[in-house]
Amino acid sequence: MIGTSSTRRSWMGNIFNNNDEFLTAKEAAKLLKVTVGTIKNYIYRGELKSFKTPGGQHRISKLDLFEVMGHRIKEVKREPHFKETQKFSDEFHTDYVGVIRTLLEAIEIIDTYAQGHSARVAKYSLSIAKKLALSPKEMRNIELSALLHDIGKIAVGSAILGKPGRLNERESFIVRKHAVVGEGIVEQIEFLQATRPLIRYHHERYDGQGYPDGLSGKEIPLGARIISVAEAYDSITSGCPYRQALPTKEAVKELEKSANSQFDPVIVETFIEVLSI
Numbered sequence: 001m002i003g004t005s006s007t008r009r010s011w012m013g014n015i016f017n018n019n020d021e022f023l024t025a026k027e028a029a030k031l032l033k034v035t036v037g038t039i040k041n042y043i044y045r046g047e048l049k050s051f052k053t054p055g056g057q058h059r060i061s062k063l064d065l066f067e068v069m070g071h072r073i074k075e076v077k078r079e080p081h082f083k084e085t086q087k088f089s090d091e092f093h094t095d096y097v098g099v100i101r102t103l104l105e106a107i108e109i110i111d112t113y114a115q116g117h118s119a120r121v122a123k124y125s126l127s128i129a130k131k132l133a134l135s136p137k138e139m140r141n142i143e144l145s146a147l148l149h150d151i152g153k154i155a156v157g158s159a160i161l162g163k164p165g166r167l168n169e170r171e172s173f174i175v176r177k178h179a180v181v182g183e184g185i186v187e188q189i190e191f192l193q194a195t196r197p198l199i200r201y202h203h204e205r206y207d208g209q210g211y212p213d214g215l216s217g218k219e220i221p222l223g224a225r226i227i228s229v230a231e232a233y234d235s236i237t238s239g240c241p242y243r244q245a246l247p248t249k250e251a252v253k254e255l256e257k258s259a260n261s262q263f264d265p266v267i268v269e270t271f272i273e274v275l276s277i
Contacts, residue, residue: 022059025050062154104151111161113240114150117231120238122146124230125223127274128267134222142223145198149227152182152199179203180212198223202231207261217264225264229255229271232263248275 025043029036042048043058048065050058108115125146129139153161156178160171167175183200186192201215201224208216220228236254239245246254252272259265 022061023065025058025060028060028065104147111153111158113238114153114161117234117238118147118150120234121149121227121230124233124271124274125226128226128230128271129223131270131274132226138223141194142198142226144192145195145202145223146227146230148182148186148192148195149199149202149231150178150182151185152178152180154185155181176203176211197221198227200224202227204228205262206264210262220264225267229263229267232258233271 025036025039028048029039039048039060040058043050043060048060050060050064052058104118108117122143126139126143129142134142153175156175160167160174163171179200179202183196186195186199198221200212201220204210204213204215204220204224205228206217206220206225208214233251233255236246236251237248252275255263255268255271259268
């Protein structure tokens, strides 16, 4: 079961208190595509939490900014002109995907090994979905979920993301929370609701030894099983601070070794077919 919002928000807040990256009012305004004055109004009305530096400048948590994004979407949808044209709806959708892309880029600045990772995982995931002949709606959700799969890493400090070596137990615990934190972030945005289970479960394993909920086999949503394979392939071929990148053939061997344990064997086989095209 996906946890309640109040419970998730409580421990998510604890993580962010220790590891969050904060924004200035100007940076927050740029991400939300509003004026600095609007951001300050959110703060003064109690809709956006912030703290002040010794110099009197506001600092805002990225997680709290996502909550305001959710409120803005609801406000706009209540306006009479929202339903007048599909064009407005499409532009609004595109605008918020753009905001999320910007936040993902912020993660990639902190974690140099993650640069381009989300975009590549989205590309690989979509190619698998196409090969499986999924519906356009399913393919769109898988692609968007793959793009956002690591959004929860906003809650992980730059020291952990960029650590030149294996993580200790505490650091691993914090990183493992990113899947649930990510689900909690997109929960604030109405048009991203379908991405929630795929983001939450993309680190589950086919044998039930994954996280956060220990799901196994077909209990894991198909989209999450697809993203799991796509992400692993990109991680293997891109490398990380403690492991060198491997060429495609070696990466495929690694995926084959983990079929039936870490990965759905059908997804692995499908992806290998995609890579050979």
